[in-house]
Amino acid sequence: MKASQLFSPKEWQLALPLAFFLHLFYVAPLAILLASSFQQAPGVAGVSLAQYGNFFGDAVNRDVLVDTFILGVQVTLACLIFGYPVAYIYARAVGIWKTILTFLILLPLLTSAVVRTFGWVVILGKQGLVNSALLGLGVLQEPVKLLFTHHGVAIAMTQIQLPLMILPIVASISQIDSRLLAASASLGGGAWRTFWKVVFPLTLPGVISGCLLVFALTVSSFVTPSIIGGGQIMYMPTLIYQQAVVLLNGPFAAAISAILLVMVLTVVIGLSVLSQRSRAYIR
Amino acid sequence: MESVERIESLASRPEVQVLANPGHSLVLEQVIHRFGEMVALKDINLEIRPGEFISLLGPSGCGKTTLLRIIAGFLKPSAGQISIDGQPVVNLSPNQRGVGIVFQNYALFPHMSVWDNVAYGLRAKRLSNVNVNTKVGEMLDLVQLGHLAKRYPSELSGGQQQRVAIARALAVGPKLMLLDEPFSALDKNLRLDMQIEIRRLLSAQGVTAVLVTHDQEEAMSMSDRIAVMSQGEIHQFDSPTQIYDQPKTRFVTTFVGTCNLLPAQIVGRDGADVLVQVAGGRLLVQSASLPSEQDLLLAIRPEHLRIQLQPGAHRLSGTVELCLPLGSFMVYEVRIDAATKLKVTQPRSPGVSPLEAGTEIYLELVSPQACSLFPAQA
Numbered sequence: 001m002k003a004s005q006l007f008s009p010k011e012w013q014l015a016l017p018l019a020f021f022l023h024l025f026y027v028a029p030l031a032i033l034l035a036s037s038f039q040q041a042p043g044v045a046g047v048s049l050a051q052y053g054n055f056f057g058d059a060v061n062r063d064v065l066v067d068t069f070i071l072g073v074q075v076t077l078a079c080l081i082f083g084y085p086v087a088y089i090y091a092r093a094v095g096i097w098k099t100i101l102t103f104l105i106l107l108p109l110l111t112s113a114v115v116r117t118f119g120w121v122v123i124l125g126k127q128g129l130v131n132s133a134l135l136g137l138g139v140l141q142e143p144v145k146l147l148f149t150h151h152g153v154a155i156a157m158t159q160i161q162l163p164l165m166i167l168p169i170v171a172s173i174s175q176i177d178s179r180l181l182a183a184s185a186s187l188g189g190g191a192w193r194t195f196w197k198v199v200f201p202l203t204l205p206g207v208i209s210g211c212l213l214v215f216a217l218t219v220s221s222f223v224t225p226s227i228i229g230g231g232q233i234m235y236m237p238t239l240i241y242q243q244a245v246v247l248l249n250g251p252f253a254a255a256i257s258a259i260l261l262v263m264v265l266t267v268v269i270g271l272s273v274l275s276q277r278s279r280a281y282i283r
Numbered sequence: 284m285e286s287v288e289r290i291e292s293l294a295s296r297p298e299v300q301v302l303a304n305p306g307h308s309l310v311l312e313q314v315i316h317r318f319g320e321m322v323a324l325k326d327i328n329l330e331i332r333p334g335e336f337i338s339l340l341g342p343s344g345c346g347k348t349t350l351l352r353i354i355a356g357f358l359k360p361s362a363g364q365i366s367i368d369g370q371p372v373v374n375l376s377p378n379q380r381g382v383g384i385v386f387q388n389y390a391l392f393p394h395m396s397v398w399d400n401v402a403y404g405l406r407a408k409r410l411s412n413v414n415v416n417t418k419v420g421e422m423l424d425l426v427q428l429g430h431l432a433k434r435y436p437s438e439l440s441g442g443q444q445q446r447v448a449i450a451r452a453l454a455v456g457p458k459l460m461l462l463d464e465p466f467s468a469l470d471k472n473l474r475l476d477m478q479i480e481i482r483r484l485l486s487a488q489g490v491t492a493v494l495v496t497h498d499q500e501e502a503m504s505m506s507d508r509i510a511v512m513s514q515g516e517i518h519q520f521d522s523p524t525q526i527y528d529q530p531k532t533r534f535v536t537t538f539v540g541t542c543n544l545l546p547a548q549i550v551g552r553d554g555a556d557v558l559v560q561v562a563g564g565r566l567l568v569q570s571a572s573l574p575s576e577q578d579l580l581l582a583i584r585p586e587h588l589r590i591q592l593q594p595g596a597h598r599l600s601g602t603v604e605l606c607l608p609l610g611s612f613m614v615y616e617v618r619i620d621a622a623t624k625l626k627v628t629q630p631r632s633p634g635v636s637p638l639e640a641g642t643e644i645y646l647e648l649v650s651p652q653a654c655s656l657f658p659a660q661a
Contacts, residue, residue, distance in 0.1 A: 179390035182357055185377035186384040187404030187455055197403070201394045278394075 037254035051255035061239070061256075068236040069263060071154055072219040076165075078158040079214045080207065083165035087206075088199075090166070091173035109163045117227045120156040121147060124228070148230040156228045157218050164217065165210035172206025173199070204278040212271050216264050236260040306334030306489045307368045307458035309354070314363030316349055316515075323349045325515045327363070331491060336482065337520075338494040338502035341512035342538065347495045350512075351461055354493065356380045367458050378407075380459075383452030383490075387464040389444045391436040397423070397447050398432040404455035422450040425484065442473045449481060453488060460485060460492040466501060478505055499539050503527070511535045533657040536582040543588075543625045546659060547581040549573075556651065563599035563619030569651040578659035585614065585626040587653035590638070591645045598645040601625065606637045613637055617646060 040048040055061045090101045108116060123129040124146040131143040146152040176199060184194040222237040229238070236256060244253035309331040316324040324346045331337050339347040352358040354365065356377035365373050372380055391400050401422050405415045423429045426446035436444055445465060452460060465481070466474045482505050485492050496502050502509045503523040510520040511534070519531040530536040537544070551558040555569050561581055568581070591598060604624065605616040608631060615627045615638065627646065631637075638644065648654060 177388070177390060179386045179388065180392060182355070182377070183384065183386065183390040183392075183451075184403070184407075185357075186355060186380075186382060187451065188378050188381075188407040189403070190378055190407070193407055198392060 033254045034258055036251050037258045039251040039254075042248075042250050051251050052259070054252060055255055055259060060234075064234045064236060064239050065259065065263070067150065067233070068219050068260070071150065071157070071225075071235060072215045072267075074154045075157045075161055075218040076211050076215045078154065079162050079165035080211065082158065083162050083210065084169055084207070086162075087166045087169035087173060091170050105163055105166050108160065113160060113221075113223050114227075116160055117156060117224045120152075120159070120224075120228060124152045124155065147228065148232045150229075150233055153225050153228045153233065153235075156224050157221065160221075160224060161214045161218055164213040168209035168213070169203055169206040172203040172209075176202050201278075205275055208271050208275040208278065212268055212275075215267055215271075219264060220260065236263075306332075306491050308333045309459055309491060309493070310364075310366045310369075311350075311354075312364040312366075314350070314353065314360045314365065316346075316353060316358065317361045323515050324353075324360070327515075327517060329510060329517065329520060331493070334486070334489045334491055335507045336485060336492045336494070336505060338496055338506040338509045339512055340496055340499060340502040340509050340539075342497055345512040346515040347497075347512050348463065351463055351493065351495045354459070355382050355384055355461055381455075381457050382459045382461060383455065383457030384461045384463065385445070385448045385452055385465045387467055389436075389448040389465075391444055391447055391451070393436055396433050396435055397428060397439070400436070400447055401451045401454050403451065408455060418454055422454045425453070426450045441469050442477055445469070445477055446480075449484060453484070453490070457490065460490045462492060462494040464496055465494075466496075467498070474501075481505075503539075511538060513538070530582070530655055533580065533582070536655060536657070541585055541626060543583045543585065545581045545583070545623065545625075547579045547656065548577065549579065557656075559656070561599065561619075562623045563601055563646075565597060566599065566648060566654075567597045567651050568648065568654050568656065570654070570656045574656060574658045576658040576660070580657045580659050581654055582657065583625075583648065583654045585628040586612075587649050588625065588627045588646045589649050590615065590617075590627060590629055591647055594645050595647070598647045599625075600643070600645055603638045603640055603642045603644060605640060608637060617644065619646075 038047045040050045093101055126143045134140040184198050225235045226238055240253050240256045243249045311327050311329040314327040341347050353360050401419045402415050509526050511518045513534045519535050536542050545561045547559040547561045550560045557568050599619050601617040601619040604618050607614040612628045613631045617625045617627055
């Protein structure tokens with residue numbers, strides 16, 4: 001009997017190592033986390049909804065949840081508005097321009113989020129680039145406060161997440177058959193109509209994937225909100241960090257994590273349903 | 284059985300409503316196109332009459348698709364003039380030209396229902412909803428797809444998709460219809476049905492149409508006239524029968540239909556009659572145009588040779604090498620000298636046994652006009 005006959009794995013068996021890894025280091029910790037969120041206090045046995053009650057009972061916590069959701073939506077929309085045109089130009093670019101654009105789009109991904117965030121601290125500060133420019137032009141008399149504000153966080157997050165919006169849209173634009181555009185033109189459709197009636201609907205799966213990625217990563221990001229927010233404005237991840245690491249309240253941190261998880265999952269599932277629908281007719 | 288039903292269903296369809304479309308003419312003058320150094324089209328001149336159905340026929344890379352893109356407005360020619368109804372259109376963008384296109388893959392909008400696909404051009408024209416609905420309904424009835432209006436393109440068969448594409452293009456009342464290899468994705472039986480149906484639809488609407496194809500049978504069966512193209516040039520623009528019977532260049536002869544090419548020399552002439560020497564004997568031919576060169580090629584179609592068992596004047600002697608019964612006719616391969624074999628097709632009648640390999644035979648032309656002479660140097 002040959003060695004290959006002794007060891008001829010079925011296709012599903014090839015996925016076993018990854019499945020093992022994910023169960024051990026992802027599913028199991030998640031289960032433990034969820035379980036501990038139902039503890040009444042650290043080390044106390046029994047099942048209780050006390051932690052969730054604490055969270056929703058406090059207006060400060062509810063505000064953090066709402067702020068986080070709003071940040072996610074704002075950053076997602078901003079990425080879509082800025083990212084779509086870039087993706088459109090990129091998908092139609094040829095030759096050297098494509099190479100240059102690839103570099104420009106991917107460059108942020110190749111830099112650490114910490115480095116990029118400190119870049120934004122320099123730009124958004126009181127004597128930063130934005131304020132100096134606006135003061136210099138006479139648009140402002142007083143420097144505007146951007147650092148340590150919600151808007152500052154949203155601006156920085158938009159730049160940091162932008163590639164994750166652009167890439168899926170590029171993929172879906174380049175899948176569009178150029179003959180569809182030709183057909184639209186031959187039927188009398190101008191550039192505007194062709195874009196809104198043909199190109200945009202056909203790129204919806206890409207738009208939805210991009211929104212999913214940007215939203216999920218924005219509401220769960222920690223570094224940028226902490227640095228740009230300067231500890232003065234709270235989002236769910238910073239709250240979790242505070243409870244788990246600073247205040248050592250494990251069960252409460254677990255409950256906040258579970259709530260964040262549910263929020264992300266709700267949006268993910270909602271968008272996935274939309275995506276399934278938009279994909280159904282695009283073959 | 285199936286094919287009989289299909290033909291009956293085609294025949295029983297209600298007569299297509301004739302619209303008052305007088306048709307539009309298309310004239311191309313000295314159109315030249317270059318891609319960088321490469322000359323894709325050299326001096327194209329075409330005059331297409333209102334309501335005419337013409338084909339651009341040629342092998343891939345001959346420039347026929349480039350020409351189609353230029354007519355549609357997706358490419359601007361390097362030089363030359365294009366006019367529809369006498370109006371120059373070179374500087375008009377595709378959406379201003381009023382030229383409908385049916386693509387090889389139909390290019391239906393996958394996210395729109397059949398109805399919305401057909402309505403697309405009408406809505407682009409900003410017609411009122413009532414007018415759009417009336418026209419779409421009319422068009423879907425025309426292509427017999429009213430019952431599928433709510434379906435999406437991916438839920439339709441190839442033939443149905445093609446009919447939607449035709450309806451969509453016709454709905455806006457184009458001056459000109461361009462068909463870019465529209466039948467190549469269909470299977471053989473369906474292809475013939477669709478060819479008949481589209482030809483019927485377009486003639487009934489009086490639309491001038493240009494079909495791009497590499498399939499000579501398709502071009503032959505559908506067109507009023509065919510422009511045979513090779514290497515960016517139009518070799519001949521004529522009716523299908525003229526193209527077949529009186530090919531003007533050696534390329535047309537070999538590209539359209541099957542042809543035997545024999546090196547030949549003129550050995551005598553008497554008015555229009557020319558005596559040519561070829562391998563295996565001499566033939567008396569009448570050629571419309573006589574090249575002045577000494578070394579010639581005589582082109583004879585397989586069905587224009589007749590097999591005789593007796594020698595005679597103007598007959599070539601040869602030996603049967605191979606015999607293939609192909610349904611209604613026989614194909615013989617006849618060796619006339621060490622280097623030359625000819626294909627000969629003969630009608631096959633029941634009860635007559637085919638000639639066996641090795642039989643000595645004599646070949647004659649069915650008529651002195653049934654051949655063409657070209658210079659041996661291309």
